[in-house]
Amino acid sequence: MAKTKDENTEGQILDAAKDVFQAKGMAGARMQEIADKAGINKAMLHYYYRSKQLLFEAVFKSAFSLLAPQLNAILNDDSSIEDKIKSFTSNYISFIIKHPYLPNFIIQELNRNPEFILKLTEKKGFPNLEKFKIQIDNDVKNGLIKPISAEQLFINILALNIFPFLAKPLIMALTKTDDKNYKQLMEDRKTEVSSFIINSIKKH
Incomplete structure (x- = not known):
């Protein structure tokens, strides 16, 4: 059998x-x-x-399938841009603290196997930026935020959230911090990143 x-x-x-x-x-x-x-x-x-690679991809898909719908829900809910930035940052950082291997794996897979990420985009719950784009365009037109494209804003959010995890050894060395304090630094970034981005687009 x-x-x-x-x-x-x-x-x-x-x-x-x-x-x-x-x-x-x-x-x-x-x-x-x-x-x-x-x-x-x-x-x-x-x-x-x-193979170990296939197992790694399965672990990644499993974790990504938990994160992606959360982020997509934030991008497509009816909250303000300010609240979206806060929620996205907080959810992303919390998730990566629990799954710290993910950012490096994404970069590794993007470089080695671009088709793998393309397959993920076809899955239900993959983040969709359309509503976010419309919201940004409307807020710019209504004078609520400084002129910025939704794509550039989203890249800023991703970059500021992802880089500290990708460059963990470098950041720990530069800041002369241990693992416990590094985790606290990342927790603090939930408010640091969102405040930095919100202040950069807010009309004063």
Whole structure:
């Protein structure tokens, strides 16, 4: 009889892989360690995921499927631009603190395999900027914010939120901070980033 994949086992594997990838990164993670943590043998792990890359992609998709709908909901709700910036920043930073491997993985995958990200854009809940663009255009026309394109504003939000996680070792070295204080720095950025961006577009 052919083996069938069990959802509980698959869930255990993804949870174990997330923990190992988070602790060791993609390069440092070992399939044997993931199998041990999941409470299965390596052969069983390879039956579910033939390679570490495929397992990493599955962990990424699982995490991204939780984050993307949250961000999309914020972009498309009826709140003000100011509240959107605050909510987006707070949600993103909270999520990445829990899944710190994600930003580097996204950059790695974009460079290595652009089609992988294109596949994600087809999934339900992938962030859609159309309503955000209309809202920005209307706020600019009504004199509520300084002239800026929605695309440039969104890139500013992403850049200020993502870079500190991508450059964690550099930032820790430059600021002479340890891991605990780095986490506090990132928590503080929830208000720092949103205030910085809001003040940059607000008409005084």
